[in-house]
Amino acid sequence: xxxxxxxxxxxxxxxxxxxxxxxxxxxxxxxxxxxxxxxxxxxxxxxxxxxxxxxxxxxxxxxxxxxxxxxxxxxxxxxxxxxxxxxxxxxxxxxxxxxxxxxxxxxxxxxxxxxxxxxxxxxxxxxxxxxxxxxxxxxxxxxxxxxxxxxxxxxxxxxxxxxxxxxxxxxxxxxxxxxxxxxxxxxxxxxxxxxxxxxxxxxxxxxxxxxx
Amino acid sequence: xxxxxxxxxxxxxxxxxxxxxxxxxxxxxxxxxxxxxxxxxxxxxxxxxxxxxxxxxxxxxxxxxxxxxxxxxxxxxxxxxxxxxxxxxxxxxxxxxxxxxxxxxxxxxxxxxxxxxxxxxxxxxxxxxxxxxxxxxxxxxxxxxxxxxxxxxxxxxxxxxxxxxxxxxxxxxxxxxxxxxxxxxxxxxxxxxxxxxxxxxxxxxxxxxxxx
DNA sequence: CTGAATCTCACCCAATTTGGGGGGATTTAA
DNA sequence: TTAAATCCCCCCAAATTGGGTGAGATTCAG
Numbered sequence: 001x002x003x004x005x006x007x008x009x010x011x012x013x014x015x016x017x018x019x020x021x022x023x024x025x026x027x028x029x030x031x032x033x034x035x036x037x038x039x040x041x042x043x044x045x046x047x048x049x050x051x052x053x054x055x056x057x058x059x060x061x062x063x064x065x066x067x068x069x070x071x072x073x074x075x076x077x078x079x080x081x082x083x084x085x086x087x088x089x090x091x092x093x094x095x096x097x098x099x100x101x102x103x104x105x106x107x108x109x110x111x112x113x114x115x116x117x118x119x120x121x122x123x124x125x126x127x128x129x130x131x132x133x134x135x136x137x138x139x140x141x142x143x144x145x146x147x148x149x150x151x152x153x154x155x156x157x158x159x160x161x162x163x164x165x166x167x168x169x170x171x172x173x174x175x176x177x178x179x180x181x182x183x184x185x186x187x188x189x190x191x192x193x194x195x196x197x198x199x200x201x202x203x204x205x206x207x208x209x210x211x212x
Numbered sequence: 213x214x215x216x217x218x219x220x221x222x223x224x225x226x227x228x229x230x231x232x233x234x235x236x237x238x239x240x241x242x243x244x245x246x247x248x249x250x251x252x253x254x255x256x257x258x259x260x261x262x263x264x265x266x267x268x269x270x271x272x273x274x275x276x277x278x279x280x281x282x283x284x285x286x287x288x289x290x291x292x293x294x295x296x297x298x299x300x301x302x303x304x305x306x307x308x309x310x311x312x313x314x315x316x317x318x319x320x321x322x323x324x325x326x327x328x329x330x331x332x333x334x335x336x337x338x339x340x341x342x343x344x345x346x347x348x349x350x351x352x353x354x355x356x357x358x359x360x361x362x363x364x365x366x367x368x369x370x371x372x373x374x375x376x377x378x379x380x381x382x383x384x385x386x387x388x389x390x391x392x393x394x395x396x397x398x399x400x401x402x403x404x405x406x407x408x409x410x411x412x413x414x415x416x417x418x419x420x421x422x423x424x
Numbered sequence: 425c426t427g428a429a430t431c432t433c434a435c436c437c438a439a440t441t442t443g444g445g446g447g448g449a450t451t452t453a454a
Numbered sequence: 455t456t457a458a459a460t461c462c463c464c465c466c467a468a469a470t471t472g473g474g475t476g477a478g479a480t481t482c483a484g
Contacts, residue, residue: 104357106350138342140353141318148293148316164377168441187443188444203377382469394432394433401430410471
């Protein structure tokens with residue numbers, strides 16, 4: 001087996017803004033134990049070289065010419081799953097954050113951070129963490145929480161929950177030890193309260209409003 | 213409107229270990245701007261007083277005599293949603309973390325942290341963040357990510373995704389601009405690959421293995 | 425180039441599910 | 455004592471579902 005300096009963290013950058021990219025390169029290389037192996041201004045070039053660059057950490061922008069960062073994260077994870085990817089962007093948009101995390105990002109920083117935070121973040125992700133900006137962490141945690149102003153009763157919520165897991169009325173009845181007809185009544189009431197007329201609509205609305 | 217010192221953070225503790233609880237009280241009260249209004253060794257007593265204590269932040273243990281912390285978080289959020297709750301526990305169990313966050317926890321720390329981290333965490337949660345221990349943050353972020361070793365093709369995954377949202381075969385066919393019969397074929401193949409024989413089983417298995 | 429995998433569509437059948445309509449009983453909290 | 459929540463029952467017709475079988479087209483790696 002060849003020698004590997006485990007304390008040297010190899011970093012790739014994917015960032016189209018020349019100023020920011022070069023700034024990051026300098027900042028990181030100043031740091032003992034960090035080595036920026038390559039810096040790209042687009043995903044395509046990065047993806048062509050990731051397997052030879054063998055980065056431990058990738059700092060990836062989202063808004064990029066050509067392929068966007070989300071797609072870039074997905075592809076990176078497919079061909080070089082070993083890399084830890086930290087998104088560095090100006091966007092604090094909910095949707096983008098979740099897409100990035102689903103695609104495989106291991107951290108998410110906004111560009112308004114103090115530059116020292118970048119250093120910490122890289123150490124953090126190599127140490128088994130998931131560096132996030134304050135607001136991002138809040139977004140992520142909030143995504144687990146349910147709406148406390150649900151129009152549905154707790155029993156109705158329970159029924160809808162099971163319905164959303166693909167259970168049939170009979171399944172639900174068994175699971176809750178009630179009659180199938182009772183389940184039907186609950187579902188009728190759910191539809192009435194949510195102003196929908198089908199399972200799919202009910203689940204969609206319930207998901208969007210975080211009722212389940 | 214009555215005078216409110218916005219810089220004074222009122223804290224409640226719920227922790228059954230006397231040593232730890234008293235340690236936290238001292239640690240926090242030493243800090244300018246923090247005031248421990250009450251410290252309880254069980255949830256029941258805390259819940260009876262939360263509306264008069266009016267804490268900004270609650271530090272809550274999970275393993276407690278009587279009502280457990282998860283239940284405690286839920287009830288607190290129901291009767292006093294304003295409070296930010298930080299779980300402080302020894303457990304790093306996946307299931308417990310997600311249950312706590314779903315119940316309404318805004319942060320999650322493990323007791324092996326440096327005590328200074330507690331101070332930071334309280335500032336962090338008051339500043340709109342979501343303080344988490346390193347490993348917890350990783351758990352949370354990982355929960356968004358899909359299994360990269362899925363036996364399903366991308367089309368099959370797409371179909372199963374829509375199925376899990378309660379869509380019927382016809383709905384899915386419309387959504388993907390393919391024939392209903394094709395959807396049926398995909399689903400048959402999904403069932404074969406996942407070794408299941410119904411929608412509910414397929415969704416359950418897919419969720420558990422993070423295929424969708 | 426060949427074979428495996430994937431994606432697409434078709435037709436058969438029977439059982440189950442679903443949505444909508446109606447009616448009622450009991451408990452519980454405001 | 456109302457209103458709500460929860461529970462149960464009946465009817466019906468349309469739609470959905472699961473299983474079987476077969477088959478053309480494309481893509482992709484060995």
